[in-house]
Amino acid sequence: MASRTEPSGCSGRGGGGAPGILPLPLLLLLLAAAALIPRGGGQNLVTEDVTVVEGEVATISCRVKNSDDSVIQLLNPNRQTIYFKDFRPLKDSRFQLVNFSNSELRVSLTNVSISDEGRYFCQLYTDPPQEIYTTMTVLVPPRNLMIDIQKDIATEGEEIELNCTAMASRPATTIRWFKGNKELLGKSEVEQWSDMFTVTSQLLLTVGREDDGVPVICLVDHPAVKDLQTQRYLEVMYKPQVRVLQNYPLQGLTREGEPLELTCTAFGKPQPTEVKWLRVDDEMPQHVVVSGSNLLINNLNKTDNGTYRCEASNAVGKSSADYMLFVYDTTATTEPAVHGFTQLPNSAEELDYGDLSDSRAGDEGSIRAVDHAVIGGVVAVVVFAMLCLLIILGRYFARHKGTYFTHEAKGADDAADADTAIINAEGGQNNSEEKKEYFI
Numbered sequence: 001m002a003s004r005t006e007p008s009g010c011s012g013r014g015g016g017g018a019p020g021i022l023p024l025p026l027l028l029l030l031l032a033a034a035a036l037i038p039r040g041g042g043q044n045l046v047t048e049d050v051t052v053v054e055g056e057v058a059t060i061s062c063r064v065k066n067s068d069d070s071v072i073q074l075l076n077p078n079r080q081t082i083y084f085k086d087f088r089p090l091k092d093s094r095f096q097l098v099n100f101s102n103s104e105l106r107v108s109l110t111n112v113s114i115s116d117e118g119r120y121f122c123q124l125y126t127d128p129p130q131e132i133y134t135t136m137t138v139l140v141p142p143r144n145l146m147i148d149i150q151k152d153i154a155t156e157g158e159e160i161e162l163n164c165t166a167m168a169s170r171p172a173t174t175i176r177w178f179k180g181n182k183e184l185l186g187k188s189e190v191e192q193w194s195d196m197f198t199v200t201s202q203l204l205l206t207v208g209r210e211d212d213g214v215p216v217i218c219l220v221d222h223p224a225v226k227d228l229q230t231q232r233y234l235e236v237m238y239k240p241q242v243r244v245l246q247n248y249p250l251q252g253l254t255r256e257g258e259p260l261e262l263t264c265t266a267f268g269k270p271q272p273t274e275v276k277w278l279r280v281d282d283e284m285p286q287h288v289v290v291s292g293s294n295l296l297i298n299n300l301n302k303t304d305n306g307t308y309r310c311e312a313s314n315a316v317g318k319s320s321a322d323y324m325l326f327v328y329d330t331t332a333t334t335e336p337a338v339h340g341f342t343q344l345p346n347s348a349e350e351l352d353y354g355d356l357s358d359s360r361a362g363d364e365g366s367i368r369a370v371d372h373a374v375i376g377g378v379v380a381v382v383v384f385a386m387l388c389l390l391i392i393l394g395r396y397f398a399r400h401k402g403t404y405f406t407h408e409a410k411g412a413d414d415a416a417d418a419d420t421a422i423i424n425a426e427g428g429q430n431n432s433e434e435k436k437e438y439f440i
Contacts, residue, residue, distance in 0.1 A: 045124050047134040053224045054140045058109045059098065062122035067103040071125040074107055077118030083107055114138050114170075114195060139224035140196065142166035142173045147218050147232045154207050155316060156238040162203045164218035164230070172197035174221040179205070180214050209238035212269060239317035240268035244310055246323070253328045258300055262323055264293040266312035273314055280307040280322065300327045 044065040052058040062072050073084040082090045086100040099106040109116060117138040124130040143166075150161040164186070166173045172192075177184040186201040201218070205211075211234045220228040247261040254260055266272040277290045285304055289296040297304055304327055311320045 045132045050136045061106045072105040075121040140170035141224040142169035159206045165200045168196045175201035176219045178217040212236040240266040240272045240312040240319045242321040244323045260297045262295040264310035272312040275312045
């Protein structure tokens, strides 16, 4: 009989044959595990990435765990040796040795530039050699931060454009706007030139008189710089703000025979060039003395009643403030419900300006002041007319109701029926002209 001999490489059995070997899958697993075991006594290289601002100093460190005195070297992105142990083959004096030992190679790089950015390699001479890399990132702060304003001098209510530009930064900057302490929203555009970025932010701002002298700030957010900002102060022109002050009497009633002194104050940008007094809807009394911004009436009388207006103007426009005068009898002791200043605001924003407890700021087309005494008289007349109307209506309705008694068909109460009542009536139909009617 023929016999079959199994190849020894395929047999896993012992006995009288060749010694058994490991199965192929198990062998591959063991080889993979052995490849994961580091050579050189279990040494491991460690490093970290570096971020540095252009022009500053970067430090690169290659460290060894479980060192066995193997040689460490550092290479640049072009794989040129910077340091081999403590020796520097590369002729770049910006690289300086900070520390060298069996477990660390630490090197500094001064005056870092964009060209220095990239991967740096740490190598450990073991069997086989080990290598890891660190990445250097170079930040470039923005340059020439500036604000460009559309108009150096603006007029209240006008919309102006401001642009803030941060040039040549890396990465791109973030621009924020502030007016005083209030943050505003702008619109930014980014342009890239090679590896650098230029950012321009646009701000549209409607200015008022309250913005005059307020700083507008352009603030940059960038990892390479802190608190980088620039600012421009707003210059806003606005029409005058006018107020009328009563100098005498300081308080109380304006009575016949007493003097009245008023002063008109006006403030604007530019300062008002003309201040004048006039009487609304009437001529100024001849005995009124006007001297610049002052108005004086030495001897008040009833004919002085009316509204007196102070007008002020500058290059931007004209504004006014009114004073309503009501002269009381010399015996009057009651304080008036409404008396004196009746000024109207030029705009809603002007309500925030000044102490308007006695007056309200007026515009060129301010509303004509109304004498409240006349209004009170009109209301009294209307109330009296309504009372009279109620009395007349009451009498009218009272005359159309009640009981009526006549002399017709006397004796009807004793009659048996209607025909008998008519026959028995005194005078019958012949005496109809003598019928009388009584109203109770």
